[in-house]
Amino acid sequence: MSDYFTVFGLPRKLGVDGEALQRRFYELSRQHHPDFHQGVDAERQAEVLDQSALVNRAYRALREPLARVEYLIALEEGREVREGATAKPKAPRELLEEMMEVQEALEEAKGEGLGGDAGTRLREERRRLEERYAAEATAVVGRTAEWDRLVDAGGDRRPLLEWFKQRLATRAYLRTVIGDLSDALGEREDQHVSYRRH
Amino acid sequence: MSRIVGIDLGTTNSLVAHVEGGIPRVIPDAEGRALLPSIVAWTGNGVVVGEAARRQLARNSARTVYSVKRLMGRGYDDVKDELARLPFEVTPQAEVVSIRIGDRAVTPPEVSAHVLRALKQRAETYFGEPVEQAVITVPAYFNDAQRQATKDAGRIAGLEVLRIVNEPTAAALAYGLQKLSQGIIAVYDLGGGTFDISILRVKDGVFEVLATNGNTHLGGDDFDRAMVDWLLADVKSRHHVDLSGDAEALQEIRLGAEAAKCRLSFDERTVLTIPFEGFTYHRDISRAEVEALVGPLVAATLGPCRQALADASLRAEQVDEVVLVGGSTRMPLVQRRVEELFGRTPHSRMNPDEVVALGAAVQAQILAGGITDMLLLDVTPLSLGIETLGGIVSVLIARNTTIPTLAREHFTTSVDGQTTVDMHVLQGERELAKDNRSLARFDLAGIEPMPGGMPKIEVTFLIDANGILQVQARELRTGKAASIEVKPTYGLTEDQVEQMVEDSFTYAEADVEARLLIETQTEADTVLNHVERALRQARDIVGAEERAAIEAARAALRTARAGTDRDQIRELTTALNQVTAPLADRLMESAIKDAVTSKRADRLLENS
Numbered sequence: 001m002s003d004y005f006t007v008f009g010l011p012r013k014l015g016v017d018g019e020a021l022q023r024r025f026y027e028l029s030r031q032h033h034p035d036f037h038q039g040v041d042a043e044r045q046a047e048v049l050d051q052s053a054l055v056n057r058a059y060r061a062l063r064e065p066l067a068r069v070e071y072l073i074a075l076e077e078g079r080e081v082r083e084g085a086t087a088k089p090k091a092p093r094e095l096l097e098e099m100m101e102v103q104e105a106l107e108e109a110k111g112e113g114l115g116g117d118a119g120t121r122l123r124e125e126r127r128r129l130e131e132r133y134a135a136e137a138t139a140v141v142g143r144t145a146e147w148d149r150l151v152d153a154g155g156d157r158r159p160l161l162e163w164f165k166q167r168l169a170t171r172a173y174l175r176t177v178i179g180d181l182s183d184a185l186g187e188r189e190d191q192h193v194s195y196r197r198h
Numbered sequence: 199m200s201r202i203v204g205i206d207l208g209t210t211n212s213l214v215a216h217v218e219g220g221i222p223r224v225i226p227d228a229e230g231r232a233l234l235p236s237i238v239a240w241t242g243n244g245v246v247v248g249e250a251a252r253r254q255l256a257r258n259s260a261r262t263v264y265s266v267k268r269l270m271g272r273g274y275d276d277v278k279d280e281l282a283r284l285p286f287e288v289t290p291q292a293e294v295v296s297i298r299i300g301d302r303a304v305t306p307p308e309v310s311a312h313v314l315r316a317l318k319q320r321a322e323t324y325f326g327e328p329v330e331q332a333v334i335t336v337p338a339y340f341n342d343a344q345r346q347a348t349k350d351a352g353r354i355a356g357l358e359v360l361r362i363v364n365e366p367t368a369a370a371l372a373y374g375l376q377k378l379s380q381g382i383i384a385v386y387d388l389g390g391g392t393f394d395i396s397i398l399r400v401k402d403g404v405f406e407v408l409a410t411n412g413n414t415h416l417g418g419d420d421f422d423r424a425m426v427d428w429l430l431a432d433v434k435s436r437h438h439v440d441l442s443g444d445a446e447a448l449q450e451i452r453l454g455a456e457a458a459k460c461r462l463s464f465d466e467r468t469v470l471t472i473p474f475e476g477f478t479y480h481r482d483i484s485r486a487e488v489e490a491l492v493g494p495l496v497a498a499t500l501g502p503c504r505q506a507l508a509d510a511s512l513r514a515e516q517v518d519e520v521v522l523v524g525g526s527t528r529m530p531l532v533q534r535r536v537e538e539l540f541g542r543t544p545h546s547r548m549n550p551d552e553v554v555a556l557g558a559a560v561q562a563q564i565l566a567g568g569i570t571d572m573l574l575l576d577v578t579p580l581s582l583g584i585e586t587l588g589g590i591v592s593v594l595i596a597r598n599t600t601i602p603t604l605a606r607e608h609f610t611t612s613v614d615g616q617t618t619v620d621m622h623v624l625q626g627e628r629e630l631a632k633d634n635r636s637l638a639r640f641d642l643a644g645i646e647p648m649p650g651g652m653p654k655i656e657v658t659f660l661i662d663a664n665g666i667l668q669v670q671a672r673e674l675r676t677g678k679a680a681s682i683e684v685k686p687t688y689g690l691t692e693d694q695v696e697q698m699v700e701d702s703f704t705y706a707e708a709d710v711e712a713r714l715l716i717e718t719q720t721e722a723d724t725v726l727n728h729v730e731r732a733l734r735q736a737r738d739i740v741g742a743e744e745r746a747a748i749e750a751a752r753a754a755l756r757t758a759r760a761g762t763d764r765d766q767i768r769e770l771t772t773a774l775n776q777v778t779a780p781l782a783d784r785l786m787e788s789a790i791k792d793a794v795t796s797k798r799a800d801r802l803l804e805n806s
Contacts (some may be wrong), residue, residue: 056600
């Protein structure tokens with residue numbers, strides 16, 4: 001299977017011109033979309049469908065900087081890629097203290113209900129975690145240019161790849177905790193708010 | 199390639215359209231009407247569709263089916279709360295809702311097929327040639343089973359459904375042909391039974407859907423229901439009569455409420471008058487009263503709008519244009535709420551009842567190769583996943599992914615010598631399988647016996663451009679395609695659809711019979727009318743013997759006309775024509791004489 005960078009004729013780098021990517025996506029869609037291949041035989045139709053699906057998946061994986069990093073990690077490790085499955089949530093040690101506080105606040109809320117201090121405290125914890133969550137994304141995107149320089153210079157990319165992985169795992173963990181806190185607060189806006197993704 | 203029509207198969211009304219000279223147009227019926235009420239009735243004369251079915255709804259409510267779109271692709275448990283409110287009887291059956299009409303059971307796809315067949319015939323009459331291919335629209339938030347049910351309906355009606363298109367996107371296409379501004383467009387589509395919101399980016403002829411959301415059980419029908427409950431309570435308090443158990447009265451109130459609701463979109467007040475046995479119900483209704491009733495329902499559309507914006511990573515103020523689609527958006531309250539949410543005035547420059555059908559026609563034209571500069575890139579509205587250990591859903595394809603798309607997943611066996619693996623496919627956004635929509639259970643069979651964990655089965659889940667799932671599997675070690683047995687959780691099996699297609703031919707013949715009979719009867723009525731008039735006019739020029747012969751022929755035809763023997767009616771019609779022929783000739787002569795005389799008179803007048 002061709003990798004998504006190849007689909008778009010791009011080098012395996014993280015700096016991507018969004019406008020150009022979109023233009024190319026529209027061009028490729030015009031070439032491969034089933035709408036323009038009506039009345040061909042079943043075998044050709046299946047090929048068209050496969051091609052079109054590949055273009056769509058490739059665009060989805062590359063269009064956002066964070067998704068691009070997730071995809072790159074999977075690609076570098078030669079794993080099957082599935083959206084959102086790259087970063088297994090992992091509790092980072094540096095968050096241990098915060099997590100203990102969250103735990104305490106949750107226990108307190110169980111005993112007293114959310115009306116008083118416990119609710120306020122949980123909301124405050126959640127706000128801090130959300131900030132942290134956003135900061136992780138900024139940090140990852142902030143080092144993508146460094147990756148591209150390493151590619152150009154032929155340097156050792158493994159330490160940076162490892163660092164990307166850790167940051168994304170932390171982020172995935174934060175996402176879960178934020179979701180749990182919202183549940184505890186009875187405030188998860190909708191059953192399916194987009195914590196699943198970025 | 200033969201002609202492809204675009205069809206909007208709506209909850210309340212359906213339409214068929216096509217592109218003519220580069221412009222999409224709705225195909226009207228013989229009376230010039232664009233909308234076909236999506237109502238099907240089983241009468242003594244056979245199946246009746248549309249306006250005719252609507253007119254006899256109150257009298258024949260147990261055998262008249264409306265709003266069947268809300269039952270498409272659904273199981274009994276999904277709709278049992280609603281069924282109490284529908285006048286027709288539904289058989290408790292888990293997989294497919296089945297409606298009992300006398301001694302016959304019909305499924306929602308079969309009912310819809312009658313509507314589609316009527317539209318197909320309308321188009322065939324219009325073009326004077328067979329129409330066999332169509333693009334049919336569905337609510338964007340329809341799940342796999344609901345889409346499949348719609349496709350099945352097309353097949354039963356004798357239509358090859360080349361594409362299922364989402365209604366809001368179809369509307370965007372129709373606007374697009376009229377040069378929609380480039381940028382971010384929100385399409386707010388509130389119809390008779392369903393609600394959709396779609397956010398699109400329109401650029402260089404590409405219509406890229408960024409996100410969609412909705413509720414397939416929220417629309418004008420629900421507004422009507424809120425009004426009916428309110429009116430029933432009012433009748434009870436003022437006339438001390440409980441009409442909630444009276445099917446005919448309920449239908450009268452429902453139709454009255456619907457009409458009042460529509461009027462109140464343009465007037466501040468209206469009067470509802472319904473004659474019942476023993477009393478006439480008379481009620482002044484203000485727009486404010488109805489707005490108070492439906493307010494919570496309209497508010498329920500705003501959550502999905504916010505979610506769609508969030509999924510598209512957009513804020514409301516980034517939307518360049520808000521388009522209103524669907525009859526329910528005529529309500530000023532709906533327009534106000536949408537304006538508040540998006541911070542800009544929404545518009546419906548194209549007729550909100552017709553725009554979806556016009557868009558379907560545009561998509562049909564794209565598929566026919568007649569339009570090459572427009573491309574629609576739509577998304578799947580719901581996440582697709584499989585059930586894993588502990589009843590947790592593992593998402594394979596996230597909602598709002600551009601379609602077609604696919605995901606591959608590897609499966610293996612857990613026990614030595616195991617030859618089958620089963621999987622459970624679901625659609626929805628919840629973490630637990632039980633909270634999502636079960637699509638189907640798949641049995642992968644024919645795996646060669648190997649130690650547990652050895653087989654490597656690759657399963658491909660592909661969502662095609664219709665938003666419908668296709669599953670393929672192969673064992674990677676042997677390269678053999680594994681056979682898959684699909685047990686759809688909801689919907690018809692392939693065999694059932696096949697049977698219905700066959701049945702539809704039989705019924706189609708019966709329908710033709712019924713139509714021919716009606717035509718013959720109409721012809722007899724025409725002749726009887728003429729003869730009656732002739733006898734009145736020619737009182738002086740008919741002899742007693744001739745009159746007796748004519749009266750006998752008239753009586754014979756009248757008797758035959760009341761029956762169903764088509765040949766006999768035709769013969770007796772001819773006989774009456776023959777026996778009155780000399781009289782007709784004489785009348786004609788005197789008429790010509792009169793005409794000639796009067797013409798002379800005219801000329802004289804002219805010359806004077």
